[in-house]
Amino acid sequence: MIPSIDFQAGLPAFSALVYGAWRMADGADTSAQTALKKIQLCLDLGLTTFDHADIYGDYRCEALFGEALKLQPGLKHQMQIVSKCGIKLISSKYPSRQVKHYDTSAAHIRMSVDQSLKNLGVDRLDALLIHRPDPFMNAQETGACLDALIQEGKIAAAGVSNFATHEFDVLQAAMRNPLVTNQLEISLLAQHTFLDGALGQCQQRGIRPMAWSPLAGGRLFGDEAAALRLRPALSRIAQAHGVDMDAVALAWLLAHPAGIVPVVGTNNLARMARLGDAFKVKLDLETWYELWTLAAGKEVP
Amino acid sequence: MIPSIDFQAGLPAFSALVYGAWRMADGADTSAQTALKKIQLCLDLGLTTFDHADIYGDYRCEALFGEALKLQPGLKHQMQIVSKCGIKLISSKYPSRQVKHYDTSAAHIRMSVDQSLKNLGVDRLDALLIHRPDPFMNAQETGACLDALIQEGKIAAAGVSNFATHEFDVLQAAMRNPLVTNQLEISLLAQHTFLDGALGQCQQRGIRPMAWSPLAGGRLFGDEAAALRLRPALSRIAQAHGVDMDAVALAWLLAHPAGIVPVVGTNNLARMARLGDAFKVKLDLETWYELWTLAAGKEVP
């Protein structure tokens, strides 16, 4: 079973891995029945936290998830739901839109949250994240809006995604409630997040980062030089633990003292069933640095 | 009319555009009478705040401005004057100087302020800015000097120019009075200022940034790729509002929630007369991002 963790004081426990719903509406079979099957499998695995965004699946994922929940409404009490807003995609749903852009105005955030709640068929999001730092952000307006949504009970907590440390600080300074996470690109092939202060900021503020593309979007298994350097070691460790290489790459994140929560998204039921394997792998410090060093292509200074 | 704004508590209102005097002593006609004509035109337009530095015009601009004011001394009560110090230019005025350098010592700042007051013929600067971050800065000494100058009434407020966020924080931590602005390069062709934390810092501290080269020093109308991408859109928006492209580029800055105050410097009286047009242009969010995207050459992530 995938363990649950104390994500943040005042919030329900999250699962130590989060299921990313961003591809749930991909593929040929986008029926509510199939979505329900994936949700049920997640819950059976202990993977109780689901990561959404208004825009996933060209604005269709939340609604599909909500339709699946309608088939078995009791499930919604067994899960935690994170969603995001702030990006406006060019989409057939918004035919007049010409330019992909960000919108962190209070009006847009409120509209988006209401739409997410309606699509998902729930009364409250366990966390709402601002999806991208917005160079046009009015920190006072955005911060006050997030506080108000918490106050009103529409969201249990607010967080951010892809925010540099200074962007996090500016928004946090405009809020009463703590931002509870920063969802970042973190993986063996995204080492910059370990060096640019983002994980240190989470440690200092006592919050957990979430990791998107924890397997580097599949690039770990591709042809780039870092991946080719890493694979023999990943394979060796995987064999020693009787797991696959995915599990080792996730374990590498789970080992970190910042308390990283990987967001994994796969439509492959067999792979999903093995996600818990990541918790069987215990990496000692030297092995952690062996992978770091292979990824970097050079030893530490 | 160019509107006035509440620049900072305790300071007189500034104009929402500031006239940059750095080229006032350029060209063939550098008579006090001609300078007075420009000053008068600015005031007639509502452009009441003037941006100087000791070094502008090879150390001649402040004195020319002061000579113009002597022709009509009442004008000085209708304006706000910002000046700067901290750069030591190689100049025929300082024949023994061999190396352009910075000097943020108390002695130099005091000497420079006294000289600026004398040149301008005023009793007080509305704001004094440290012109450049100085790698040799003694923050305690510089900060204490700025506080003392405020205390003595020689300057109403202190600020900085071209300071990175960490440089701003170090100086601010050594002062009792708030730094009231950071004058930065901000334009459609200087997007880095929107991303490096500088504008966020201003929002967090409740101060307004000033923008130098808000039209990118004319490069917006040159041949570089970003300018070529931008011009059709600037032209389309300008025509829709019945203004010129300058006004659109300034409106793009004025629209930003950080409260950017552009510093415009032109000796062309016809162009000056049209500066107020920037306030006629209302850019919606998508159009703001259209220009952002054209400037960047790619859509937002």
Next chain:
Amino acid sequence: MIPSIDFQAGLPAFSALVYGAWRMADGADTSAQTALKKIQLCLDLGLTTFDHADIYGDYRCEALFGEALKLQPGLKHQMQIVSKCGIKLISSKYPSRQVKHYDTSAAHIRMSVDQSLKNLGVDRLDALLIHRPDPFMNAQETGACLDALIQEGKIAAAGVSNFATHEFDVLQAAMRNPLVTNQLEISLLAQHTFLDGALGQCQQRGIRPMAWSPLAGGRLFGDEAAALRLRPALSRIAQAHGVDMDAVALAWLLAHPAGIVPVVGTNNLARMARLGDAFKVKLDLETWYELWTLAAGKEVP
């Protein structure tokens, strides 16, 4: 005589230059008697502070230094000793180790400090520095361990080395005691430290940076372009003061308002004897910037 300085409240005075022991076990003659000769010369010069690390000389320098002190135990009361930990080298001393890595766990820090005390034959380190920022650092654990070591009297103070400003802040936030220094690469050929906020952070926190490789590891006297640009000026200034170029390069650091403490390491007794010459050189501001400009290859903006 090399002057002593008030390094940090509560610590003994340090010398304004620190002797770096990192090459003490190099060369043919690594006898305790020869090491003692160098130590004695340092003390005679007023160079009373010695900079060590567990790993210097492939883990042999501290022990050699300790053997030398055993020959004349009274000397240990005339000196201050800084050491470092946190790097695990591949070494014949640790044959099972395969990957150079960092370890800032409490267990490793404690083990390393105990080993350093034993090797050096002293009861307390005047300062212990974390040698490198560790991407796997648990700030709470590391900070609490450093506080405990101070509490127990095993170290008089803690500091860091090579920490970016954000890394310093994260560790400091997890501690009760102030970090008393950041030992950084600072020299005419390492100007980045003057620009990246590290020296400003020291000024803001009221601590002194230490400079490793203050002569750029000899590169100042090599063939790279910046060195070739600098040498005529270094030579001119050296001649004017009757010193060698090393002294000018050190004086350039000593002049800086951040209170830089250079760490000099040489096994050449004649060069050691001349280290005090750096204090004979007084650089005026323009000359400081002349060297800055030659190093940068362009005048300041």
